[in-house]
Amino acid sequence: MKNIIFIAPPAAGKGTQSDLLVKKYGYNHISMGDILRKEASKKSEIGKEVDEILKSGNLVSDEVILKLTEKILTGTSEPYIFDGFPRNMSQAKILEETLVKFNKTKPIVIYLNVNKEEAIKRATGRLNCPKCGKIYHKYSEELKPQIEGKCDECQVDLISRDDDNEETFKTRYENYIKKTLPLLDYFKSANDLYVIDNPIFPMEIFAKIEEIIK
Ligand SMILES: [Zn+2]
Known part of the structure; x- marks a missing residue:
């Protein structure tokens, strides 16, 4: 199995696809967002810095990212998925x-090409289980919970993430267009880049990803 970097606008389905890959193929899911939110909940210096940046929808400093990347790569076995990083x-x-420093295999890049309207709809409909972390969507037939507002597995109340409100979402989306999207050119030459256009149905997207990673 190949290591993966997902590139996509916020709320495009990276988390859902990552969950499927973890379940079926035993991938290690490295969500930089989750790692940062965990840091932010600590009351340390770095935690406070991260907390403020996340609330504004802006990007965390390179020093913080470097420290976290080294920690992640030394502590994670392959295959892995980088989600949001x-x-x-x-x-x-x-x-x-x-990657070079720790002698790790280079990941491939999968780009989920979702338009802005669709991304906003998904972000504002997203719900998380605070206990197991599973992601649901109010507006998706495939991904809504069986009982409204409850996790299928844990039965606890689902919550929306702080950074999924529309104002913060717009900042995150603009950051994505300005800073993340230009990476595609870089990855085209530095890594193997695969594009999935208009990804809508999770199981269809997953089938495409399975073809790519084998
Ligand atoms: Zn749950």
């Missing part, structure tokens, strides 16, 4: 150098 050119360079 790298987000800009300097993060991509940090990742490339860290």
Whole structure:
């Protein structure tokens, strides 16, 4: 199995696809967002910095990212998925150098090409289980919970993430267009890049991803 970097606008389905890959193929899911939110909940210096940046929808500094990347790559076995990382050119360079430093296999890049309207609809409909982390969507037939507002597995109340409100979403989306999207050119030459256009149905997308990783 190949290591993967997902590139996609916020709420495009990276988390859902990652869950499927973890379940079926035993991938290690490295969500930089989850790692940052965990840091932010600690009351340390770095935690406070991260907390403020996340609330504004902006990107975390390179020093923080470098420290976290080294920690992640030394502590994670292959195959792995990077979800929400790298987000800009300097993060991509940090990742490339860290991979070389720790002698790790280069990941392929899968780009989920979702338009802005669809991404906003998904972001505002997204629900998370606070206990197991499973992701649901109010507006998706395939991904809504069996009982409204409850996790299918844990039966606890689902919550929306703080950074999924529309204002923060717009900042994250603009950051994505300005800083993340230009990475595609870089990945086209530095890694193997695969594009999935208009990804709508999770199981169809998953079938395409399975063909790519084998
Ligand atoms: Zn749950």
